[in-house]
Amino acid sequence: MIVFDLECRAGGHRFEGWFGSTQDYERQRGRGLLSCPECGSADVGKAVTAPRLGRKGNQLAGAAPEAPASRDEAPGRSQGESVSHPVASRPLPPEALEMMHKLAKLQAETLKSSRYVGDKFAEDVREMHYGERDHEVIHGEATAEEAAELIEEGIAVAPLPFPVIPPEKAN
DSSP, X not given: OEEEEEEETTTOOEEEEEESSHHHHHHHHHTTOOOOTTTOOSOEEEOOOOOOOOOOTTSOOOOOOOXXXXXXXXXXXXXXXXXXXXXXXXXXXXXXXXXXXXXXXXXXXXXXTSEEOGGGHXXXXXXXXXXXXXXXXEEOOOOHHHHHHHHHTTOOOOOOSSOOOOGGGOO
């Protein structure tokens, strides 16, 4: 799969398009199958973007460089012409923020009645499931492999939507 940043030339709207190949993109564009999800215009093309390069495995992730406030000098743009920013840089809608705050509050309330067991989560929940110890509400850490094994054994587990700070690291 290839992800292209696309731009509606009629309204300057930016969005992503996923294609099997560059040829697939060209075929769809040639047949008029591409349209802007915001205004419906079929005048869509690839947006000018910086290459997406992955960092080396030995480098720490840093803050992404700040996008320029304006790209008036981009090819094909006249001086002073307004440019829409990619969807990813837009603030979340108020409804999404409200939902995330409610979800975070619900998680925090739920964790108050749960005991943190750290990286012993898989071991502890398995012991409870098989009757080797009393049941209690716990939360902790498990690798993806451990979580998959628990699910295969019929043990109900679910990831927490937001990261949890272990009690010994909280201030």
